[in-house]
Amino acid sequence: MNMPDLCIAKDRKKTEIKYIYNDKEYQPLFKNKKYFLRTYGCQMNVHDSEEIKFYLEALGFEATEVLEKADIVVLNTCAIRENAKDKVYGYLGRCKHLKQEKPDLIICLCGCLVQEPHEVEELKNKHKYVDIIIGTHNIHELPELIMKNNHYQDIEVYSNSDEVYENVKYKRDSKVCAWINITYGCDKFCTYCIVPFTRGRERSRKMENILEEVKELKKEGYQEVTLLGQNVNAYGKDLGLNYDFATLLEEVAKIGIPRIRFVTSHPWNFTDEMIDVIAKYDNIMPYVHLPIQSGSDEILKKMNRKYTIEEYKTLFNKIKEKVKNVAITTDIIVGFPNETDADFKATLDIVKYCQFDNAFTFIYSPRVGTLAAQMEDKIPYEVKQERLKKLNELVNSYSLKSNQKLLGKIVKVLVTEESEKDKNKVCGYTETMKLVNIVGNKDLIGKIIDVEITSAKSFSLDGIVKSLKD
Ligand code: SF4
Structure with missing residues (x-):
């Protein structure tokens, strides 16, 4: 035991x-x-x-x-x-x-x-x-x-690990899109988060092993890979070698797999080189998930997030400016211990400023062993629920707005699977990670097709096939 x-x-x-x-x-x-x-x-x-x-x-x-x-x-x-x-x-x-x-x-x-x-x-x-x-x-x-x-x-259960396993085999869920671990663990210790404890210290895989895996997946016909880590931007820092996430991303792009994504990025480590690489390669998708967590500098400090709202805005604007048609999504926590009305208003303000394509929103949940769980919290749960409701209304309005901008446009969709709700439809994702339901049969799965967007909701789009690319 x-x-x-x-x-x-x-x-x-x-x-x-x-x-x-x-x-x-x-x-x-x-x-x-x-x-x-x-x-x-x-x-x-x-x-x-x-x-x-x-x-x-x-x-x-x-x-x-x-x-x-x-x-x-x-x-x-x-x-x-x-x-x-x-x-x-x-x-x-x-x-x-x-x-x-x-x-x-x-x-x-x-x-x-x-x-x-x-x-x-x-x-x-x-x-x-x-x-x-x-x-x-x-x-x-x-x-x-x-x-x-x-x-x-x-x-x-090991409490800690200094190991990285290579030659790991997977029974992948999809024959179209594949996940690839590039780092394990996290050293950021955001005060609300249990992950640095449960997943251990930050450990990067060696670049040659990752590139080998991407090449293998390309040979097998995969259309998309997502580079995966708790904080992918920290990739390589523990290796003490002369490469980082921007280098890795560029090398993966050169292999020529049609679509490349990465999650998740901490705003603190997001370098200019990374932005340049994303902007330079057509097969790196113009989509960045950039968790903000709160709009209040006070709360960000208590969360140990290591950036201010001004710094986040600067990064956000730089990405928007350099990466053509980029979509940016985020994570937001409401009700962090003693979040005031003013703190919450600051969160609504940053959402209005950034107009995120989508946001994953949560009520703060204390985790035993984290620093935040020891903080005194006088905010009643009903207040937190009310704040979440307000935030969701705002976030959803911007998601809808960003989806509506695509109405009547032709977008490239990688078809990934049959629709669960309607067997006469398939679904897939735009380059900007928007879900599209398309009338068509499963022969389309695995293909990147041109789709005309015919209707837009907050969380998905409907479209019809315009032309088959592959
Ligand atoms: S929120 Fe993300 S960056 Fe922060 S400690 Fe958790 S996994 Fe690491």
Whole structure:
């Protein structure tokens, strides 16, 4: 049993990163058995689940979407907000009932939630039926833990990691768009955020390994790659070499994959070189997700965000000016401890100033172990809810406005999948990351097509095919 420890997770001793080449082979010992996997949270978790799926299928398990048919259930959890945690425990209740009927069922919990010691204590004491608890740094150990599982709770969570695994295999969800990890962890320690504890210190993959992966994906016919990290701008800083994120982005662009995206960017590390590279290459999409979090300098300081509103505006304007037709989206937290009416008004003001293409908005949720969770907070929850409502109305009005600008225009859309709601439609994304529903069949999937926009809502567009490019 290896228990997590937030103090160890915070204690960043910068030792050399070990690059480990994973060349393990797995036997299909679980043929005719089924797995049910549920993913909570961010793109990082979605991509981790692609690794988990690879291991499960290499062991012989087949996927099922029906919980009751599963022989192993894996919940890949998120710790970013309280409601994400509540959802996991709600689902665990269903798994517990199922296990009473199927005692051989293996229940496995992984992801950020289990990197928190108090959560693991709760699982140990109140949820003994959970068989495997595995942390974000140990996913590669999952096959061994499944093979040796004997229904005694097995807890394997490293608190810290100086390792980067290479040659990781994935069962990717899409044959069109692929995620590529470029960094792991985060050293920013925004005071509200649990990620630096749950995902560990900032570690970059070596550029040659990333470029190899992009080339492989291009060969396989992928149309889009998204470079993934908690803060992609910090890429390379820990390597002490002479390249950074701008260098990497340029090298990826030169490979010639049709579309390149990246998430997420911290405004603090966003360099002029990065902007120049985005502007220079047609295959780097004109879309930047640039979390602002608050419009108040006072709150930004308490959040340890390391930029002021003036600095954010300068960066925002520079990107808008240099990158043609760029769309900028953001994240905003309302109700940070003791956010005043004036602080909140400043947030509304910056939204009016930037007129973001879209914004992901949240009510602040205290996370045990973070600095903000220790701050006194006198703002009633109802006030926070009221603020969120007001903010959403404003944000949605700008999303609608930016979508309406496309009415009647022809835009390039990469078709990614069939529409879930209407089998006569497919959907995909514009270069600026706007969702478009298009009348057409699934032969269009994987193609970049010209689409005329016929109607616009706050969160999506409708369009008709004008011409097929590929
Ligand atoms: S940059 Fe801040 S918000 Fe983003 S993962 Fe790191 S600590 Fe969390």
